[in-house]
Amino acid sequence: MSIISTQGKQPLTFKRQWVRLSVLACVTTILLSWGIGASHWPWFIQAIALSLLIPLGVGCVLVRIDRDLLSPMRRLSEHARRLHEGDNTHLMMTTYLTERSDEVGELARQFQHLVEDLKIHNAQLLEQSLVDPLTKLGNRRMLENRLDVALPLTRRLDCTVSVLMMDVDHFKLYNDHYGHPAGDQCLVQISGVLRDTFRRETDIVVRLGGEEFLVLLIDTPSQEAWRLADAMRGMIQAMGIPHEYSPTAEVVTVSVGVVTSPPGVGADIDDMIACADEALYACKAQGRNTTQARMLSSPTEAIEPPAEAIDTQD
Ligand SMILES: Nc1nc2c(ncn2[C@@H]2O[C@H](COP(=O)(O)OP(=O)(O)OP(=O)(O)O)[C@@H](O)[C@H]2O)c(=O)[nH]1
Known part of the structure:
Protein backbone atom coordinates (compact mmCIF):
# COMPACT_ATOMS: atom_id res chain seq x y z
CA MET A 1 0.00 0.00 0.00
CA GLN A 128 1.02 3.56 -28.74
CA SER A 129 3.42 5.65 -30.81
CA LEU A 130 5.73 2.64 -31.26
CA VAL A 131 3.16 -0.07 -31.95
CA ASP A 132 1.16 -0.70 -35.11
CA PRO A 133 -2.49 -0.65 -33.93
CA LEU A 134 -3.67 -3.35 -36.36
CA THR A 135 -1.06 -6.08 -35.89
CA LYS A 136 0.39 -4.98 -32.54
CA LEU A 137 3.86 -5.41 -34.02
CA GLY A 138 6.33 -2.57 -33.76
CA ASN A 139 6.15 0.21 -36.32
CA ARG A 140 8.78 2.19 -38.24
CA ARG A 141 9.42 4.42 -35.23
CA MET A 142 10.04 1.43 -33.01
CA LEU A 143 12.50 0.16 -35.62
CA GLU A 144 14.40 3.45 -35.53
CA ASN A 145 14.48 3.43 -31.72
CA ARG A 146 15.70 -0.15 -31.52
CA LEU A 147 18.28 0.37 -34.28
CA ASP A 148 19.80 3.27 -32.36
CA VAL A 149 20.85 0.72 -29.75
CA ALA A 150 21.21 -2.46 -31.82
CA LEU A 151 23.45 -1.27 -34.64
CA PRO A 152 26.25 0.28 -32.56
CA LEU A 153 26.18 -2.91 -30.48
CA THR A 154 26.55 -5.19 -33.53
CA ARG A 155 29.48 -3.05 -34.73
CA ARG A 156 31.12 -3.25 -31.33
CA LEU A 157 30.57 -7.00 -31.01
CA ASP A 158 31.50 -7.54 -34.66
CA CYS A 159 28.52 -9.75 -35.44
CA THR A 160 26.42 -10.56 -38.49
CA VAL A 161 23.22 -8.59 -39.16
CA SER A 162 20.45 -9.79 -41.48
CA VAL A 163 17.43 -7.85 -42.69
CA LEU A 164 14.31 -9.52 -44.12
CA MET A 165 11.79 -7.53 -46.15
CA MET A 166 8.49 -9.32 -46.62
CA ASP A 167 5.58 -8.27 -48.83
CA VAL A 168 2.20 -9.95 -49.32
CA ASP A 169 1.66 -11.07 -52.93
CA HIS A 170 -1.22 -9.55 -54.88
CA PHE A 171 -2.64 -7.98 -51.76
CA LYS A 172 -4.48 -5.32 -53.74
CA LEU A 173 -6.44 -8.07 -55.49
CA TYR A 174 -7.15 -9.66 -52.10
CA ASN A 175 -8.54 -6.39 -50.73
CA ASP A 176 -10.50 -5.71 -53.89
CA HIS A 177 -12.25 -9.05 -53.79
CA TYR A 178 -12.58 -9.92 -50.11
CA GLY A 179 -12.85 -6.36 -48.74
CA HIS A 180 -10.59 -4.22 -46.57
CA PRO A 181 -11.66 -5.78 -43.21
CA ALA A 182 -10.77 -9.25 -44.56
CA GLY A 183 -7.45 -7.78 -45.75
CA ASP A 184 -6.82 -6.46 -42.23
CA GLN A 185 -7.58 -9.87 -40.77
CA CYS A 186 -5.16 -11.45 -43.23
CA LEU A 187 -2.41 -9.05 -42.09
CA VAL A 188 -3.12 -9.93 -38.46
CA GLN A 189 -2.75 -13.66 -39.23
CA ILE A 190 0.51 -13.04 -41.09
CA SER A 191 1.87 -11.05 -38.13
CA GLY A 192 1.09 -14.02 -35.91
CA VAL A 193 3.41 -16.18 -38.05
CA LEU A 194 6.12 -13.50 -37.87
CA ARG A 195 5.79 -13.40 -34.11
CA ASP A 196 6.00 -17.19 -33.85
CA THR A 197 9.01 -17.43 -36.15
CA PHE A 198 11.21 -14.66 -34.75
CA ARG A 199 11.17 -15.13 -31.04
CA ARG A 200 14.65 -14.18 -29.94
CA GLU A 201 14.75 -11.18 -27.65
CA THR A 202 17.14 -9.48 -30.06
CA ASP A 203 14.89 -9.98 -33.10
CA ILE A 204 13.23 -6.79 -34.28
CA VAL A 205 9.93 -7.40 -36.10
CA VAL A 206 7.99 -4.43 -37.44
CA ARG A 207 5.24 -3.61 -39.89
CA LEU A 208 6.73 -0.91 -42.08
CA GLY A 209 3.33 0.04 -43.48
CA GLY A 210 0.66 -1.41 -45.78
CA GLU A 211 1.46 -5.09 -46.46
CA GLU A 212 5.21 -4.71 -45.93
CA PHE A 213 7.05 -6.11 -42.92
CA LEU A 214 10.70 -5.96 -41.84
CA VAL A 215 12.66 -8.27 -39.57
CA LEU A 216 16.15 -7.52 -38.29
CA LEU A 217 18.15 -10.46 -36.99
CA ILE A 218 21.32 -9.93 -34.99
CA ASP A 219 24.11 -12.48 -35.00
CA THR A 220 22.31 -14.65 -37.58
CA PRO A 221 24.42 -15.86 -40.53
CA SER A 222 23.08 -15.63 -44.09
CA GLN A 223 22.10 -19.30 -44.44
CA GLU A 224 20.23 -19.25 -41.13
CA ALA A 225 18.46 -15.99 -42.08
CA TRP A 226 17.51 -17.56 -45.41
CA ARG A 227 16.21 -20.69 -43.64
CA LEU A 228 14.09 -18.70 -41.18
CA ALA A 229 12.73 -16.41 -43.89
CA ASP A 230 11.76 -19.31 -46.08
CA ALA A 231 10.25 -21.25 -43.18
CA MET A 232 8.08 -18.23 -42.45
CA ARG A 233 7.08 -17.97 -46.12
CA GLY A 234 6.14 -21.67 -46.07
CA MET A 235 4.09 -21.27 -42.87
CA ILE A 236 2.13 -18.37 -44.33
CA GLN A 237 1.36 -20.43 -47.41
CA ALA A 238 0.44 -23.40 -45.21
CA MET A 239 -2.13 -21.30 -43.32
CA GLY A 240 -4.14 -21.66 -46.51
CA ILE A 241 -5.92 -18.31 -46.47
CA PRO A 242 -7.92 -18.54 -49.72
CA HIS A 243 -6.96 -16.03 -52.43
CA GLU A 244 -8.86 -17.27 -55.43
CA TYR A 245 -8.19 -14.15 -57.48
CA SER A 246 -4.41 -14.37 -57.19
CA PRO A 247 -2.83 -15.17 -60.57
CA THR A 248 0.04 -17.02 -58.89
CA ALA A 249 -1.45 -19.19 -56.10
CA GLU A 250 -4.77 -20.32 -54.64
CA VAL A 251 -3.87 -19.07 -51.19
CA VAL A 252 -2.24 -15.97 -49.73
CA THR A 253 1.53 -16.05 -50.21
CA VAL A 254 4.43 -13.72 -49.49
CA SER A 255 7.76 -12.83 -51.07
CA VAL A 256 10.83 -12.30 -48.91
CA GLY A 257 14.09 -10.51 -49.68
CA VAL A 258 16.97 -11.18 -47.29
CA VAL A 259 20.26 -9.35 -46.98
CA THR A 260 23.14 -10.13 -44.65
CA SER A 261 25.97 -7.90 -43.59
CA PRO A 262 28.95 -10.00 -42.43
CA PRO A 263 30.95 -9.21 -39.26
CA GLY A 264 33.36 -6.31 -39.55
CA VAL A 265 31.43 -4.51 -42.29
CA GLY A 266 29.51 -2.17 -39.98
CA ALA A 267 25.95 -2.52 -41.23
CA ASP A 268 24.27 0.59 -42.60
CA ILE A 269 20.56 0.07 -42.25
CA ASP A 270 19.57 2.17 -45.29
CA ASP A 271 21.91 0.16 -47.53
CA MET A 272 20.58 -3.06 -46.05
CA ILE A 273 16.95 -2.09 -46.59
CA ALA A 274 17.70 -1.02 -50.19
CA CYS A 275 19.48 -4.32 -50.85
CA ALA A 276 16.70 -6.41 -49.21
CA ASP A 277 14.18 -4.46 -51.30
CA GLU A 278 16.05 -5.39 -54.47
CA ALA A 279 16.00 -9.04 -53.45
CA LEU A 280 12.27 -8.71 -52.74
CA TYR A 281 11.56 -7.26 -56.16
CA ALA A 282 13.59 -10.04 -57.72
CA CYS A 283 11.20 -12.48 -55.96
CA LYS A 284 8.23 -10.60 -57.41
CA ALA A 285 9.79 -10.71 -60.87
CA GLN A 286 10.39 -14.45 -60.50
CA GLY A 287 6.71 -15.12 -59.95
CA ARG A 288 6.31 -14.38 -56.17
CA ASN A 289 5.92 -16.82 -53.25
CA THR A 290 9.67 -17.19 -52.97
CA THR A 291 12.71 -16.15 -50.89
CA GLN A 292 15.88 -14.51 -52.20
CA ALA A 293 18.96 -13.77 -50.13
CA ARG A 294 22.03 -11.64 -50.82
CA MET A 295 25.18 -10.45 -49.13
CA LEU A 296 25.48 -6.71 -48.65
CA SER A 297 28.91 -6.83 -50.28
CA SER A 298 27.49 -8.25 -53.56
CA PRO A 299 23.92 -6.95 -53.73
CA THR A 300 23.12 -8.28 -57.19
CA GLU A 301 24.25 -11.83 -56.54
CA ALA A 302 21.66 -14.20 -55.05
CA ILE A 303 22.94 -16.53 -52.34
CA GLU A 304 22.31 -20.20 -52.99
CA PRO A 305 19.65 -21.47 -50.59
CA PRO A 306 20.73 -24.05 -47.99
CA ALA A 307 20.53 -27.59 -49.39
CA GLU A 308 17.57 -28.68 -47.24
CA ALA A 309 15.58 -25.61 -48.33
CA ILE A 310 15.72 -26.34 -52.06
CA ASP A 311 13.05 -29.06 -51.77
CA THR A 312 10.62 -26.88 -49.83
CA GLN A 313 10.94 -24.04 -52.36
CA ASP A 314 9.79 -26.26 -55.22
N1 LIG B 1 -6.60 -4.36 -45.66
C1 LIG B 1 -5.56 -3.55 -45.69
N2 LIG B 1 -4.99 -3.25 -46.86
C2 LIG B 1 -3.94 -2.43 -46.88
C3 LIG B 1 -3.42 -1.87 -45.72
N3 LIG B 1 -2.34 -1.10 -46.04
C4 LIG B 1 -2.22 -1.18 -47.39
N4 LIG B 1 -3.16 -1.98 -47.91
C5 LIG B 1 -3.40 -2.34 -49.32
O1 LIG B 1 -2.38 -3.17 -49.77
C6 LIG B 1 -2.39 -3.12 -51.21
C7 LIG B 1 -0.98 -3.17 -51.71
O2 LIG B 1 -1.01 -3.23 -53.08
P1 LIG B 1 0.28 -3.19 -54.02
O3 LIG B 1 1.32 -2.33 -53.37
O4 LIG B 1 -0.18 -2.82 -55.38
O5 LIG B 1 0.86 -4.59 -54.00
P2 LIG B 1 0.20 -6.01 -54.30
O6 LIG B 1 -1.20 -5.93 -54.82
O7 LIG B 1 0.36 -6.83 -53.06
O8 LIG B 1 1.09 -6.57 -55.45
P3 LIG B 1 2.53 -7.25 -55.35
O9 LIG B 1 3.19 -6.68 -54.11
O10 LIG B 1 3.22 -6.85 -56.60
O11 LIG B 1 2.32 -8.71 -55.26
C8 LIG B 1 -3.10 -1.81 -51.58
O12 LIG B 1 -4.34 -2.13 -52.18
C9 LIG B 1 -3.35 -1.14 -50.25
O13 LIG B 1 -4.57 -0.45 -50.21
C10 LIG B 1 -4.05 -2.20 -44.48
O14 LIG B 1 -3.67 -1.75 -43.39
N5 LIG B 1 -5.12 -3.03 -44.52
Whole structure:
Protein backbone atom coordinates (compact mmCIF):
# COMPACT_ATOMS: atom_id res chain seq x y z
CA MET A 1 0.00 0.00 0.00
CA SER A 2 1.39 3.38 -0.89
CA ILE A 3 2.09 6.16 1.57
CA ILE A 4 -0.18 8.36 -0.45
CA SER A 5 -3.32 6.28 -0.15
CA THR A 6 -3.02 5.75 3.62
CA GLN A 7 -2.15 9.35 4.39
CA GLY A 8 -4.92 10.69 2.19
CA LYS A 9 -7.57 9.32 4.56
CA GLN A 10 -6.18 10.95 7.73
CA PRO A 11 -7.85 14.09 9.11
CA LEU A 12 -5.91 17.24 8.34
CA THR A 13 -4.26 18.94 11.30
CA PHE A 14 -2.84 22.16 9.90
CA LYS A 15 -5.93 24.28 10.58
CA ARG A 16 -6.32 22.88 14.09
CA GLN A 17 -2.64 23.49 14.90
CA TRP A 18 -2.79 27.05 13.68
CA VAL A 19 -5.98 27.90 15.57
CA ARG A 20 -4.32 26.55 18.72
CA LEU A 21 -1.11 28.47 18.05
CA SER A 22 -2.91 31.76 17.33
CA VAL A 23 -5.03 31.50 20.49
CA LEU A 24 -1.90 30.69 22.52
CA ALA A 25 0.04 33.62 20.98
CA CYS A 26 -2.83 36.07 21.61
CA VAL A 27 -3.38 34.96 25.20
CA THR A 28 0.37 35.06 25.96
CA THR A 29 0.81 38.53 24.41
CA ILE A 30 -2.24 39.93 26.25
CA LEU A 31 -1.12 38.44 29.55
CA LEU A 32 2.46 39.66 29.16
CA SER A 33 1.33 43.14 28.00
CA TRP A 34 -1.10 43.36 30.89
CA GLY A 35 1.68 42.17 33.24
CA ILE A 36 4.09 44.79 31.91
CA GLY A 37 1.41 47.52 31.96
CA ALA A 38 0.48 46.67 35.53
CA SER A 39 4.08 46.58 36.74
CA HIS A 40 5.70 49.40 38.62
CA TRP A 41 8.51 49.72 36.08
CA PRO A 42 9.24 53.20 34.78
CA TRP A 43 7.36 54.03 31.57
CA PHE A 44 10.46 53.81 29.32
CA ILE A 45 11.31 50.28 30.63
CA GLN A 46 7.70 49.27 29.90
CA ALA A 47 8.03 50.74 26.38
CA ILE A 48 11.30 48.85 25.77
CA ALA A 49 9.80 45.60 27.09
CA LEU A 50 6.72 45.96 24.86
CA SER A 51 8.81 46.92 21.82
CA LEU A 52 10.87 43.74 22.38
CA LEU A 53 7.88 41.55 23.15
CA ILE A 54 5.83 42.42 20.06
CA PRO A 55 8.61 41.81 17.42
CA LEU A 56 9.54 38.62 19.31
CA GLY A 57 5.94 37.39 19.07
CA VAL A 58 5.65 38.41 15.43
CA GLY A 59 9.08 36.81 14.70
CA CYS A 60 8.00 33.51 16.30
CA VAL A 61 4.84 33.47 14.20
CA LEU A 62 6.83 34.27 11.02
CA VAL A 63 9.37 31.50 11.73
CA ARG A 64 6.50 29.09 12.21
CA ILE A 65 4.83 30.25 8.98
CA ASP A 66 8.11 29.77 7.13
CA ARG A 67 8.67 26.29 8.59
CA ASP A 68 5.12 25.02 8.20
CA LEU A 69 4.01 26.74 5.03
CA LEU A 70 6.60 28.55 2.97
CA SER A 71 9.41 25.99 3.15
CA PRO A 72 7.20 23.05 2.00
CA MET A 73 5.74 25.29 -0.71
CA ARG A 74 9.26 26.06 -1.90
CA ARG A 75 10.07 22.33 -1.99
CA LEU A 76 6.86 21.61 -3.86
CA SER A 77 7.55 24.26 -6.46
CA GLU A 78 11.19 23.08 -6.78
CA HIS A 79 9.85 19.57 -7.40
CA ALA A 80 7.40 20.89 -10.02
CA ARG A 81 10.18 22.91 -11.67
CA ARG A 82 12.44 19.85 -11.96
CA LEU A 83 9.62 17.79 -13.45
CA HIS A 84 8.88 20.58 -15.89
CA GLU A 85 12.53 20.59 -16.93
CA GLY A 86 12.32 16.85 -17.56
CA ASP A 87 14.39 15.79 -14.56
CA ASN A 88 12.80 12.38 -13.98
CA THR A 89 15.10 11.52 -11.11
CA HIS A 90 12.71 13.44 -8.87
CA LEU A 91 9.49 11.71 -9.86
CA MET A 92 8.88 10.59 -6.29
CA MET A 93 8.38 13.45 -3.91
CA THR A 94 10.29 13.41 -0.63
CA THR A 95 8.42 11.67 2.17
CA TYR A 96 9.02 14.84 4.19
CA LEU A 97 6.16 16.34 2.19
CA THR A 98 3.89 13.38 1.44
CA GLU A 99 3.89 12.05 5.01
CA ARG A 100 2.76 15.31 6.54
CA SER A 101 -0.74 15.05 7.98
CA ASP A 102 -1.71 18.65 7.26
CA GLU A 103 -3.03 20.50 4.20
CA VAL A 104 0.47 20.85 2.77
CA GLY A 105 0.85 17.05 2.96
CA GLU A 106 -2.52 16.61 1.28
CA LEU A 107 -1.48 18.99 -1.51
CA ALA A 108 1.81 17.10 -1.94
CA ARG A 109 -0.02 13.77 -2.11
CA GLN A 110 -2.52 15.03 -4.68
CA PHE A 111 0.38 16.48 -6.68
CA GLN A 112 2.14 13.12 -6.49
CA HIS A 113 -1.03 11.34 -7.70
CA LEU A 114 -1.12 13.72 -10.64
CA VAL A 115 2.53 13.07 -11.49
CA GLU A 116 2.03 9.29 -11.31
CA ASP A 117 -1.07 9.47 -13.53
CA LEU A 118 0.85 11.57 -16.04
CA LYS A 119 3.70 9.07 -15.94
CA ILE A 120 1.32 6.19 -16.73
CA HIS A 121 -0.38 8.15 -19.52
CA ASN A 122 2.99 9.12 -21.00
CA ALA A 123 4.13 5.49 -20.97
CA GLN A 124 0.86 4.46 -22.69
CA LEU A 125 1.25 7.20 -25.30
CA LEU A 126 4.86 6.21 -25.93
CA GLU A 127 3.84 2.60 -26.39
CA GLN A 128 1.02 3.56 -28.74
CA SER A 129 3.42 5.65 -30.81
CA LEU A 130 5.73 2.64 -31.26
CA VAL A 131 3.16 -0.07 -31.95
CA ASP A 132 1.16 -0.70 -35.11
CA PRO A 133 -2.49 -0.65 -33.93
CA LEU A 134 -3.67 -3.35 -36.36
CA THR A 135 -1.06 -6.08 -35.89
CA LYS A 136 0.39 -4.98 -32.54
CA LEU A 137 3.86 -5.41 -34.02
CA GLY A 138 6.33 -2.57 -33.76
CA ASN A 139 6.15 0.21 -36.32
CA ARG A 140 8.78 2.19 -38.24
CA ARG A 141 9.42 4.42 -35.23
CA MET A 142 10.04 1.43 -33.01
CA LEU A 143 12.50 0.16 -35.62
CA GLU A 144 14.40 3.45 -35.53
CA ASN A 145 14.48 3.43 -31.72
CA ARG A 146 15.70 -0.15 -31.52
CA LEU A 147 18.28 0.37 -34.28
CA ASP A 148 19.80 3.27 -32.36
CA VAL A 149 20.85 0.72 -29.75
CA ALA A 150 21.21 -2.46 -31.82
CA LEU A 151 23.45 -1.27 -34.64
CA PRO A 152 26.25 0.28 -32.56
CA LEU A 153 26.18 -2.91 -30.48
CA THR A 154 26.55 -5.19 -33.53
CA ARG A 155 29.48 -3.05 -34.73
CA ARG A 156 31.12 -3.25 -31.33
CA LEU A 157 30.57 -7.00 -31.01
CA ASP A 158 31.50 -7.54 -34.66
CA CYS A 159 28.52 -9.75 -35.44
CA THR A 160 26.42 -10.56 -38.49
CA VAL A 161 23.22 -8.59 -39.16
CA SER A 162 20.45 -9.79 -41.48
CA VAL A 163 17.43 -7.85 -42.69
CA LEU A 164 14.31 -9.52 -44.12
CA MET A 165 11.79 -7.53 -46.15
CA MET A 166 8.49 -9.32 -46.62
CA ASP A 167 5.58 -8.27 -48.83
CA VAL A 168 2.20 -9.95 -49.32
CA ASP A 169 1.66 -11.07 -52.93
CA HIS A 170 -1.22 -9.55 -54.88
CA PHE A 171 -2.64 -7.98 -51.76
CA LYS A 172 -4.48 -5.32 -53.74
CA LEU A 173 -6.44 -8.07 -55.49
CA TYR A 174 -7.15 -9.66 -52.10
CA ASN A 175 -8.54 -6.39 -50.73
CA ASP A 176 -10.50 -5.71 -53.89
CA HIS A 177 -12.25 -9.05 -53.79
CA TYR A 178 -12.58 -9.92 -50.11
CA GLY A 179 -12.85 -6.36 -48.74
CA HIS A 180 -10.59 -4.22 -46.57
CA PRO A 181 -11.66 -5.78 -43.21
CA ALA A 182 -10.77 -9.25 -44.56
CA GLY A 183 -7.45 -7.78 -45.75
CA ASP A 184 -6.82 -6.46 -42.23
CA GLN A 185 -7.58 -9.87 -40.77
CA CYS A 186 -5.16 -11.45 -43.23
CA LEU A 187 -2.41 -9.05 -42.09
CA VAL A 188 -3.12 -9.93 -38.46
CA GLN A 189 -2.75 -13.66 -39.23
CA ILE A 190 0.51 -13.04 -41.09
CA SER A 191 1.87 -11.05 -38.13
CA GLY A 192 1.09 -14.02 -35.91
CA VAL A 193 3.41 -16.18 -38.05
CA LEU A 194 6.12 -13.50 -37.87
CA ARG A 195 5.79 -13.40 -34.11
CA ASP A 196 6.00 -17.19 -33.85
CA THR A 197 9.01 -17.43 -36.15
CA PHE A 198 11.21 -14.66 -34.75
CA ARG A 199 11.17 -15.13 -31.04
CA ARG A 200 14.65 -14.18 -29.94
CA GLU A 201 14.75 -11.18 -27.65
CA THR A 202 17.14 -9.48 -30.06
CA ASP A 203 14.89 -9.98 -33.10
CA ILE A 204 13.23 -6.79 -34.28
CA VAL A 205 9.93 -7.40 -36.10
CA VAL A 206 7.99 -4.43 -37.44
CA ARG A 207 5.24 -3.61 -39.89
CA LEU A 208 6.73 -0.91 -42.08
CA GLY A 209 3.33 0.04 -43.48
CA GLY A 210 0.66 -1.41 -45.78
CA GLU A 211 1.46 -5.09 -46.46
CA GLU A 212 5.21 -4.71 -45.93
CA PHE A 213 7.05 -6.11 -42.92
CA LEU A 214 10.70 -5.96 -41.84
CA VAL A 215 12.66 -8.27 -39.57
CA LEU A 216 16.15 -7.52 -38.29
CA LEU A 217 18.15 -10.46 -36.99
CA ILE A 218 21.32 -9.93 -34.99
CA ASP A 219 24.11 -12.48 -35.00
CA THR A 220 22.31 -14.65 -37.58
CA PRO A 221 24.42 -15.86 -40.53
CA SER A 222 23.08 -15.63 -44.09
CA GLN A 223 22.10 -19.30 -44.44
CA GLU A 224 20.23 -19.25 -41.13
CA ALA A 225 18.46 -15.99 -42.08
CA TRP A 226 17.51 -17.56 -45.41
CA ARG A 227 16.21 -20.69 -43.64
CA LEU A 228 14.09 -18.70 -41.18
CA ALA A 229 12.73 -16.41 -43.89
CA ASP A 230 11.76 -19.31 -46.08
CA ALA A 231 10.25 -21.25 -43.18
CA MET A 232 8.08 -18.23 -42.45
CA ARG A 233 7.08 -17.97 -46.12
CA GLY A 234 6.14 -21.67 -46.07
CA MET A 235 4.09 -21.27 -42.87
CA ILE A 236 2.13 -18.37 -44.33
CA GLN A 237 1.36 -20.43 -47.41
CA ALA A 238 0.44 -23.40 -45.21
CA MET A 239 -2.13 -21.30 -43.32
CA GLY A 240 -4.14 -21.66 -46.51
CA ILE A 241 -5.92 -18.31 -46.47
CA PRO A 242 -7.92 -18.54 -49.72
CA HIS A 243 -6.96 -16.03 -52.43
CA GLU A 244 -8.86 -17.27 -55.43
CA TYR A 245 -8.19 -14.15 -57.48
CA SER A 246 -4.41 -14.37 -57.19
CA PRO A 247 -2.83 -15.17 -60.57
CA THR A 248 0.04 -17.02 -58.89
CA ALA A 249 -1.45 -19.19 -56.10
CA GLU A 250 -4.77 -20.32 -54.64
CA VAL A 251 -3.87 -19.07 -51.19
CA VAL A 252 -2.24 -15.97 -49.73
CA THR A 253 1.53 -16.05 -50.21
CA VAL A 254 4.43 -13.72 -49.49
CA SER A 255 7.76 -12.83 -51.07
CA VAL A 256 10.83 -12.30 -48.91
CA GLY A 257 14.09 -10.51 -49.68
CA VAL A 258 16.97 -11.18 -47.29
CA VAL A 259 20.26 -9.35 -46.98
CA THR A 260 23.14 -10.13 -44.65
CA SER A 261 25.97 -7.90 -43.59
CA PRO A 262 28.95 -10.00 -42.43
CA PRO A 263 30.95 -9.21 -39.26
CA GLY A 264 33.36 -6.31 -39.55
CA VAL A 265 31.43 -4.51 -42.29
CA GLY A 266 29.51 -2.17 -39.98
CA ALA A 267 25.95 -2.52 -41.23
CA ASP A 268 24.27 0.59 -42.60
CA ILE A 269 20.56 0.07 -42.25
CA ASP A 270 19.57 2.17 -45.29
CA ASP A 271 21.91 0.16 -47.53
CA MET A 272 20.58 -3.06 -46.05
CA ILE A 273 16.95 -2.09 -46.59
CA ALA A 274 17.70 -1.02 -50.19
CA CYS A 275 19.48 -4.32 -50.85
CA ALA A 276 16.70 -6.41 -49.21
CA ASP A 277 14.18 -4.46 -51.30
CA GLU A 278 16.05 -5.39 -54.47
CA ALA A 279 16.00 -9.04 -53.45
CA LEU A 280 12.27 -8.71 -52.74
CA TYR A 281 11.56 -7.26 -56.16
CA ALA A 282 13.59 -10.04 -57.72
CA CYS A 283 11.20 -12.48 -55.96
CA LYS A 284 8.23 -10.60 -57.41
CA ALA A 285 9.79 -10.71 -60.87
CA GLN A 286 10.39 -14.45 -60.50
CA GLY A 287 6.71 -15.12 -59.95
CA ARG A 288 6.31 -14.38 -56.17
CA ASN A 289 5.92 -16.82 -53.25
CA THR A 290 9.67 -17.19 -52.97
CA THR A 291 12.71 -16.15 -50.89
CA GLN A 292 15.88 -14.51 -52.20
CA ALA A 293 18.96 -13.77 -50.13
CA ARG A 294 22.03 -11.64 -50.82
CA MET A 295 25.18 -10.45 -49.13
CA LEU A 296 25.48 -6.71 -48.65
CA SER A 297 28.91 -6.83 -50.28
CA SER A 298 27.49 -8.25 -53.56
CA PRO A 299 23.92 -6.95 -53.73
CA THR A 300 23.12 -8.28 -57.19
CA GLU A 301 24.25 -11.83 -56.54
CA ALA A 302 21.66 -14.20 -55.05
CA ILE A 303 22.94 -16.53 -52.34
CA GLU A 304 22.31 -20.20 -52.99
CA PRO A 305 19.65 -21.47 -50.59
CA PRO A 306 20.73 -24.05 -47.99
CA ALA A 307 20.53 -27.59 -49.39
CA GLU A 308 17.57 -28.68 -47.24
CA ALA A 309 15.58 -25.61 -48.33
CA ILE A 310 15.72 -26.34 -52.06
CA ASP A 311 13.05 -29.06 -51.77
CA THR A 312 10.62 -26.88 -49.83
CA GLN A 313 10.94 -24.04 -52.36
CA ASP A 314 9.79 -26.26 -55.22
N1 LIG B 1 -6.60 -4.36 -45.66
C1 LIG B 1 -5.56 -3.55 -45.69
N2 LIG B 1 -4.99 -3.25 -46.86
C2 LIG B 1 -3.94 -2.43 -46.88
C3 LIG B 1 -3.42 -1.87 -45.72
N3 LIG B 1 -2.34 -1.10 -46.04
C4 LIG B 1 -2.22 -1.18 -47.39
N4 LIG B 1 -3.16 -1.98 -47.91
C5 LIG B 1 -3.40 -2.34 -49.32
O1 LIG B 1 -2.38 -3.17 -49.77
C6 LIG B 1 -2.39 -3.12 -51.21
C7 LIG B 1 -0.98 -3.17 -51.71
O2 LIG B 1 -1.01 -3.23 -53.08
P1 LIG B 1 0.28 -3.19 -54.02
O3 LIG B 1 1.32 -2.33 -53.37
O4 LIG B 1 -0.18 -2.82 -55.38
O5 LIG B 1 0.86 -4.59 -54.00
P2 LIG B 1 0.20 -6.01 -54.30
O6 LIG B 1 -1.20 -5.93 -54.82
O7 LIG B 1 0.36 -6.83 -53.06
O8 LIG B 1 1.09 -6.57 -55.45
P3 LIG B 1 2.53 -7.25 -55.35
O9 LIG B 1 3.19 -6.68 -54.11
O10 LIG B 1 3.22 -6.85 -56.60
O11 LIG B 1 2.32 -8.71 -55.26
C8 LIG B 1 -3.10 -1.81 -51.58
O12 LIG B 1 -4.34 -2.13 -52.18
C9 LIG B 1 -3.35 -1.14 -50.25
O13 LIG B 1 -4.57 -0.45 -50.21
C10 LIG B 1 -4.05 -2.20 -44.48
O14 LIG B 1 -3.67 -1.75 -43.39
N5 LIG B 1 -5.12 -3.03 -44.52
